[in-house]
Amino acid sequence: MKKEGxxxxxxxxxxxxxxxxxxxxRQWQKEKKDFEVLTRTPSYPFGKVFDGYKNRVYHTTELGSVKVHRVPVLQGYQKSMTIKILNYFMFVFWSTLVALFIGRKFNKVFIYQTGPLTLATAxxxxxKIYKADVTIWTQDLWPETVFACGVKKTKLISVPLDNFVKWVYKNCDNILISCEGFAERIHKFVPEKNLTFVPNWSLMKYEPKKEVELPGEHNFxxxxxxxxxxxxDNIVRGFNYFVKENPSSYLNIIGDGSYLNELKEIVEQEKIPNVNFTGRIPLKDMSDYYKASDVLIISLVDVPLYERMIPSKFQAYLTTAKPIYSIFKGEVSHIVDKYEIGYTAHPSDVEDIAQGFSKFKELSEEELSIISERSQYLSDSVFNRERIISNINNNVWTN
Structure with missing residues (x-):
């Protein structure tokens, strides 16, 4: 067993x-682990450098006592696919250059992959050069994500992409996957590798502080x-079928985003009643809104890539011990069914979605109590923060 480095x-x-x-x-800081960070100048999600930061070729900042090495970012990537792609390559170039300069003092690399797998290059x-042990925690599946973003799948593109993906995973000593559904696909590239399921945990603490009144007697x-x-769009249309026979129920949509105005137009034009748009709510107040809700909805469109994913929202929902309505094919619906913590529906079937709303309305107090216990168990076991971090530590620091 290698010593910590x-x-x-x-x-x-x-x-x-x-x-x-x-x-x-921050947890590694508390445990007095010896590490530094190599990342970009902060700009996500707005595509604009944060106030107080400079977009230099190279500079360092600090998080507590931890040194953070930063490389530049091309701003405006949220509105331009060209800039976004250029950013991927620019990060590979600058991070590799900086890594070569500072890399001699590191005997371990921990790659947190949220987007392009290209970031693993450094x-x-x-x-290869300094014999560092490499652990990757993959949050996104390549090359599927590339094609899901609209890139046409041709042999000219898919062959080099597949070779690159294989090269990355083959050179990783430990591969941590945030979703169990990733395993089958990654094993096609590196069947000899052991994969470890390391899901995300909830960053939200469920701590209701005040009473919030939502408009319905039964609130989704x-x-x-x-x-x-x-x-x-499918959710509000499914709700429209359901609410005609359940006029005291409301669908509350909390948040903001690029589809909000179009969604409001659908609700208005199709005269869908009892849809409550609250707008964006501060994270510190979300516990109050969750407490006021009877059922929490998680949904994505019917795209094969999304079937393998567990959005971090799911872990936040679990902490509330509320029933979960998964309008989602794949991993999340499998968990909801396996642990019996709610119901599921096909994301493209509006009538199936409507029937799902009805099932929740029929739950008894005893059934709701059982769901609450199961959700709490799942949150305290599979998605428990301390256990997950311990698993990460076992892979990064002691292997």
Whole structure:
């Protein structure tokens, strides 16, 4: 067994950007782990450099006592696919250059992969040159994500992409997957590798502080980003069938996003009653809204890539011990059915969605209590923060 050494966290996003890697880094600080971070100048999600930061070729900042090495970002990537792609390559170039310069002092690399797998390049090069052990925690599945974003799948593109993906995973000593559904696909590239299921945990503490009144006697709530992929057009149409016979029920949609105005137009034009748009609610107040809700909704469109994913919203929902309505094919619906913590529906079947609403309305107090106990168990076991971090530590620091 190798001794603990100095670790480099390699990631495209880091504090003050809001990702789970920040929580892990703070925990490592408490445990007095010896590590530094290599990332970009913060700009997510607005595509604009945060106030108080400079977009230099290279500079360092600090998170507590931890040194954070930063490389530049091309601003405006939220509105331009060209800029977004250029950013991927620019990060590979600058992070590799900086890693070569500072890499000699690290014997371990921890790659937090939220987006393009290309960010792993610098970590693999450190392995090749300085013999560093590499652990990757993959949050996104390549090359599927590339084609899901609209890139046409041709042999000219897919062959080099597949070879690159295989090269990355083959050179990782430990592969941590945030969704069990990733395993089958990754094993096609590296069948000899052991994969470890390391899900995300909830960053939200369920701590209701005040009473919030939602408009219905029975409140279904969707909370989060309101984009096209969240499938909310089918949800409101399914709710429309249901609410005609259940006029005291409300669908509450909490959040903001690029599809909000279009969704409001659908509700207005199709005269769908009892849909309550609250707008964005501060994270510190979300516990109050969850407490006021009877059922929490999680949904994505019917795209094969999403079937393998567990959105972090799911873990936040679990902490509330409320029934979960999964309008979602794949991983999340499998968990909801397996642990019997709610109901599921096909994301493209509006009538099936409507029937799902009816099932929740019929739940007795005893059944709701059982669901609450099961959700709490799942949150305290599979998605328990302390257990997950311990699992990460066993892979990064002691292997």
């Amino acid at each position: 100095k670790t480099l966290i390699l990631c495209e996003v880091f504090y003050p950007e809001d990702f789970i890697i920040n929580d892990l880094a 970590g693999i090069i450190l392995k 709530t969707f909370a989060g980003n309101i984009g096209k992929v969240q499938n909310l």
